[in-house]
Amino acid sequence: MACLRDPEHGCAWDRKQTLSSLTRHTLEEVYEVIDAVEQGDSVKICDELGDLLFQVVFYARIAEESGSFDLGDVADAILRKLLHRHPHIFPDGSLTSFGQPTELSADDVERNWELIKNAERENAARGSEPVSVLDDVASALPAIERAGKLQKRASSVGFDWQETSQVLSCLQTEIAELQEALANSDSQAQEHELGDVLFTCVNLARHLKADPETALRRANQRFERRFRHLETSAREAGSSVAESTAETLEHYWQAAKRSENQKY
Incomplete structure (x- = not known):
């Protein structure tokens, strides 16, 4: 990445990028990882994770050039966060305290995680403006994802x-x-x-x-499969979707659903 960003011998496109310009590419890479996982293609998953990792390295390199932080700082930040937010695994907040038995369920862990994050926000805001449990829920998140996070935050303080x-x-x-x-x-x-x-x-x-996003993606996939089946049925009847009556299309649609139920 340092070579690609080199002012004299680097790549013109890579040198041109900023933290802001990378965001749309990062979002695209995240969705490509998800798509690969849903396809169950391990080779593609590995490839797409590499592309996503490249994004992290890219951001870190740009920040390092400005003296803000580097890749080591990124790794250190997540290490400290994970140690602090898993007291049931690391009782004293260090790797050396690993190995103690825990009886917390996954639901217990998730509830504790939110409580710890709430405490972190309150500590960070101490002495400044009043803190809200909804602080730092990114406004740029897809609306469905943000709705879920807002609700989870509210639930963590009993509003549910x-x-x-x-x-x-x-x-x-x-x-x-x-x-x-x-x-x-x-x-x-x-x-x-x-x-x-x-x-x-x-x-x-x-x-x-x-997960509502997953549920909706799967509904999209079902709709796409059924609609393609409907298009095929119309073509085989010497017609098209646009030329078919509502009753005929409903017949094709129900046939598509029956065919899908037989396969799945």
């Missing part, structure tokens, strides 16, 4: 539904409010209520211990 049935009831209420907005032809209210429905769906996913 106790039962999944309560979330379902809330969802039904939000859908009723959306229907009312639709009946009133109020576009602004429709967007508002639709947002509440989506936010509550994320909350429901959290209570079901399901």
Whole structure:
């Protein structure tokens, strides 16, 4: 990376990059890792993880050039964070204290993790403006991911539904409010209520211990498979989707679902 960024002999593209310009490439690499994992292709996973690691090295090199930090500082920061946030594994916050028995479940660990992070935020803000448990939830996160993080943070201090049935009831209420907005032809209210429905769906996913992003990606994949099947059915009938009636398309769609259920 130092060679690629070398002012005299380096690559013009690499020299041109900044911390800000890299962000879109980093996001792309993250999604490519996820895609490789979902495909179950170990060779591709390895390749994509290399691309993602390159992004980390790239950021660190740019920062090192300005004297901010280097790759060693990045590794040290995450080391200290992991030691501090796993007191059940490293009781005194050091690697040498590893090896003590622990009976904490994964849920217990997750709850403790949030409590420790809350304490870290309060310590960091001591003497300055009042701290919020919602501080540092990145605004640039995809909306579904950010909704889940906001809800998890609120839950860590006791603001949460106790039962999944309560979330379902809330969802039904939000859908009723959306229907009312639709009946009133109020576009602004429709967007508002639709947002509440989506936010509550994320909350429901959290209570079901399901990742909403994964659930939606898989729904996308199902839709794509079924729609491609529908297109094939229309072509085989000497027609197209655009030329088919609604009834015919529904027939093709149900056939696609039955075919998929047989395979999966």
